[in-house]
């Protein structure tokens with residue numbers, strides 16, 4: 166009897182942790198999202214479901230924009246992160262850990278500072294655009310800051326390691342002899358990669374996409390520091406509803422709409438590309 | 449999915465007359481690895497020709513360069529110098545996907561994300577074989593290795609022996625000019641290993657494809673091969689059929705590596721016809737067939753089962769030595785004796801325990817050891 170309960174007792178602290186820091190706040194937020202009132206007179210619980218309708222009605226543009234920016238940033242991360250991960254895994258030799266550390270090095274600096282330094286990089290006469298303009302490659306009035314491009318590249322930059330690390334982890338474990346077997350069975354280098362290495366690394370890509378898409382679509386730092394009025398993301402809306410307008414029920418309702426959308430997306434994605442299926446990708 | 453009527457891939461006619469070029473030819477092949485400052489000479493110069501349809505083994509101790517040799521044939525490594533030929537064509541510099549040989553890896557190296565059928569079909573699909581033919585040939589190949597019915601399984605859900613068969617089918621299905629097997633049974637337990645040896649031999653006979661088989665297990669090489677190349681430290685020490693390798697080892701290394709051998713140090717004194725007289729320090733002399741000139745130091749080798757042990761004086765014409773029985777180990781079907789000679793050298797004798805085993809020697813007995821002169825050879829020392 167005792168032996169049977171021991172494992173449960175061992176995970177008990179974890180459950181208590183989850184209950185206090187995840188379930189309780191979520192329930193609290195859920196309750197807030199159904200309240201009415203204002204910050205001066207106080208909020209009362211009225212089970213006002215219409216908060217949700219209003220949230221969607223007023224902010225669907227920002228929600229869609231956030232998902233789109235998240236998707237673009239994720240795609241960019243895959244496009245840049247996969248080759249980086251592959252290079253470190255296959256060509257890194259003895260210095261693999263050094264390269265990984267270099268990749269993570271910028272992230273020892275606070276995200277706000279990092280993003281602000283991007284403002285200098287992308288400024289209209291900054292180190293990037295200035296020279297290009299002076300040699301006439303870009304028109305004088307070209308600008309990147311405050312555009313979706315700035316926000317998306319900023320998002321991609323700040324989440325790149327979350328893509329590289331899981332892809333690296335699977336590529337590192339791909340047995341080189343399997344690649345040799347493919348080459349032996351008349352596959353060219355490109356075919357060996359497409360038919361063997363890529364399918365075997367899909368679980369890593371799958372994990373990386375989740376780890377980048379979810380935080381990027383809920384991000385607000387990049388949009389507020391690199392974006393402009395036309396690039397407001399849902400994270401910025403939540404932040405201003407909460408901290409500026411003090412409309413707590415609205416902020417909570419938007420949060421749940423976003424959460425619901427992301428969860429639905431994740432489940433859909435997992436079903437379409439679940440690990441079972443990922444492993445079954447046909448040659 | 450699989451056709452139930454199994455005809456098997458078209459077998460080669462049994463080739464005794466070897467027309468045409470060798471399936472595989474190595475000419476002065478050298479491979480040196482550089483790792484930092486030091487260079488490792490993995491293969492120091494190999495010349496050999498593997499005939500069409502032959503079961504050819506590379507046998508040698510760990511680190512003697514077997515895998516390196518195979519990898520140069522398959523195209524994963526390029527020789528530092530020398531030429532590799534496949535069916536007469538110089539393939540030096542040709543990448544593995546354009547060489548008509550297939551490899552069976554020791555670790556199998558199956559594609560974990562594909563079903564058994566997709567694994568086996570991989571090579572055919574790369575060669576753009578029509579769909580119907582792919583399906584038919586995959587079915588045949590899986591029948592051949594007795595895995596029909598497991599088409600849809602993942603390699604991860606197969607036993608070691610089954611994975612081994614998939615790896616074999618995956619290579620065989622392409623009907624390559626030669627199949628390269630690098631210790632394919634190394635990961636299997638003894639019983640399965642012995643079963644697979646018989647199986648491999650059957651499959652090779654059925655398909656008639658040239659097999660090059662790497663092993664460091666001498667009994668495996670002796671039982672399966674048509675010819676064996678015994679390798680040591682990057683060179684081929686001896687190449688020949690199993691019986692010749694076993695009966696007439698060409699070097700001290702081969703004699704010691706294959707089976708148990710007695711080696712007695714002596715000196716060639718005079719020639720007696722095609723035989724030479726080898727003198728042992730203080731214990732007499734024997735006659736041995738050798739091409740060593742008089743005065744040269746040699747090791748006389750004789751297999752333990754060729755030595756007769758007894759109390760009676762041997763018949764005239766037999767090589768003979770006298771000694772004292774040391775250890776006697778009874779093994780059921782046979783008994784192993786260790787006999788100590790007057791100069792301290794030891795001779796091991798295997799004796800079958802047949803029904804007429806009346807006068808078995810015992811520990812401490814003075815005995816005569818004898819053998820036919822043509823059962824012993826003198827190796828240069």
Ligand SMILES: Nc1ncnc2c1ncn2[C@@H]1O[C@H](COP(=O)(O)OP(=O)(O)OP(=O)(O)O)[C@@H](O)[C@H]1O
Pocket residue numbers: 481482483488489490508509510511512513514515516517664
């Ligand atoms: N890539 C490499 N770099 C440096 N040295 C190597 C390399 N591959 C093999 N060697 C060396 O070459 C020699 C022959 O190696 P090889 O793998 O051919 O031996 P083997 O006969 O297959 O041995 P085993 O029976 O243990 O598999 C060894 O001394 C080995 O250390």
Ligand SMILES: [Mg+2]
Pocket residue numbers: 514515516
């Ligand atoms: Mg080896």
